[in-house]
Every structure is written in C-alpha cells, then in structure tokens.
Amino acid sequence: xxxxxxxxxxxxxxxxxxxxxxxxxxxxxxxxxxxxxxxxxxxxxxxxxxxxxxxxxxxxxxxxxxxxxxxxxxxxxxxxxxxxxxxxxxxxxxxxxxxxxxxxxxxxxxxxxxxxxxxxxxxxxxxxxxxxxxxxxxxxxxxxxxxxxxxxxxxxxxxxxxxxxxxxxxxxxxxxxxxxxxxxxxxxxxxxxxxxxxxxxxxx
Numbered sequence: 001x002x003x004x005x006x007x008x009x010x011x012x013x014x015x016x017x018x019x020x021x022x023x024x025x026x027x028x029x030x031x032x033x034x035x036x037x038x039x040x041x042x043x044x045x046x047x048x049x050x051x052x053x054x055x056x057x058x059x060x061x062x063x064x065x066x067x068x069x070x071x072x073x074x075x076x077x078x079x080x081x082x083x084x085x086x087x088x089x090x091x092x093x094x095x096x097x098x099x100x101x102x103x104x105x106x107x108x109x110x111x112x113x114x115x116x117x118x119x120x121x122x123x124x125x126x127x128x129x130x131x132x133x134x135x136x137x138x139x140x141x142x143x144x145x146x147x148x149x150x151x152x153x154x155x156x157x158x159x160x161x162x163x164x165x166x167x168x169x170x171x172x173x174x175x176x177x178x179x180x181x182x183x184x185x186x187x188x189x190x191x192x193x194x195x196x197x198x199x200x201x202x203x204x
Contacts, residue, residue, distance in 0.1 A: 067100035071113035
C-alpha cells in the first residue's frame with residue numbers, strides 16, 4: 001500500500017514537472033508568436049515625400065502659347081484671311097512664331113482654305129523684338145502669281161507675324177534685303193507693315 005502511494009507521489013510529481021515545462025514552453029511560444037505577429041511600423045517619411053511631389057497633371061509647360069496661322073478663304077467676290085491656331089510649348093523667345101511660320105510655309109492640310117505663298121518658300125530668319133517683327137524669306141516668295149496673289153501672301157505673312165501682338169510692325173525681307181516691290185505687276189510695299197495699314201492700302 002505504501003509502495004502504491006509512493007508511486008502515486010512520483011507520478012504526481014512527474015506530472016507536475018511536465019505540466020510546468022509545458023506551461024513554460026507554451027508561454028515562450030506564445031511570446032514569440034506575439035512578437036512575430038506584431039505589424040511592421042509604416043514609414044511615414046515615404047508617404048510624406050510622395051505626397052509632397054506634384055502630380056504630372058498639375059505641371060504646366062513653360063510659356064505655352066497659341067499663335068495663329070492665316071490662310072485665304074473665298075468670300076463672296078473676294079477672299080478673307082482666316083486664322084488657324086497652332087499650339088506650341090515655347091521655351092525660346094521666337095520659338096512660337098517660328099513654329100507658326102513653318103506651318104504657314106508648309107501649306108494647309110485640310111478644308112477649303114488655301115495659300116498663295118509659293119511652294120518651296122523657306123524661312124531664313126525671324127526676329128521679334130518689342131513691337132517689331134522681322135521676317136526673312138527665300139526668293140521663292142516672290143515668284144509667280146498676279147497682284148491678288150501677291151497681296152494675299154503678304155497678308156498671310158503680316159497677320160501670322162502679328163498673331164501674338166496685333167499692333168506689331170512687320171518688316172519683310174527676301175534673302176536678307178527689304179522687299180519693296182513684289183511680283184511682275186510691281187506691287188509696292190511700304191514697310192513697316194501693320195494689320196491696320198494692310199487693310200487700308202492692300203484690300204483683298
């Protein structure tokens with residue numbers, strides 16, 4: 001009977017020790033698990049940096065301008081100068097006007113609008129300073145056409161050159177020399193030309 005009681009004590013002691021070990025191990029595992037499951041702290045500095053950066057949609061191009069190219073359009077018994085906008089993101093001072101003249105010399109691509117500027121005419125130089133615009137064209141500009149054709153092409157140049165400043169004075173050169181007489185019919189040009197004196201002296 002004593003032996004049975006002793007063995008009972010041993011068994012109880014072993015069970016208690018094992019239980020204590022299990023509790024200790026279980027507690028350690030639980031602690032490790034809680035440490036591993038702890039969420040990684042976010043990095044506020046990254047979100048702040050990202051939010052501080054401007055979105056691409058709010059960035060504005062430098063000095064975006066919309067010059068206009070002028071074509072000729074039949075109107076009853078005469079022709080009229082009609083504008084077509086050309087969107088340019090300009091950086092250099094004369095870049096917008098130069099782009100407009102390149103479009104003008106290339107000719108219209110659609111619609112019923114036309115041009116009397118001879119094909120092959122090149123822009124040799126362009127300078128815009130305060131209220132003056134100097135345009136230097138190749139000799140092709142003076143070839144072919146009657147007086148109406150000559151006046152029409154001069155009007156296209158004058159109006160396109162003054163698209164950003166309608167009050168500007170325009171000087172037209174051909175191969176670096178002032179254009180005084182245009183075409184075989186001898187259309188005389190009194191330079192500088194403006195929109196106002198063109199409408200008065202050279203009606204289309």
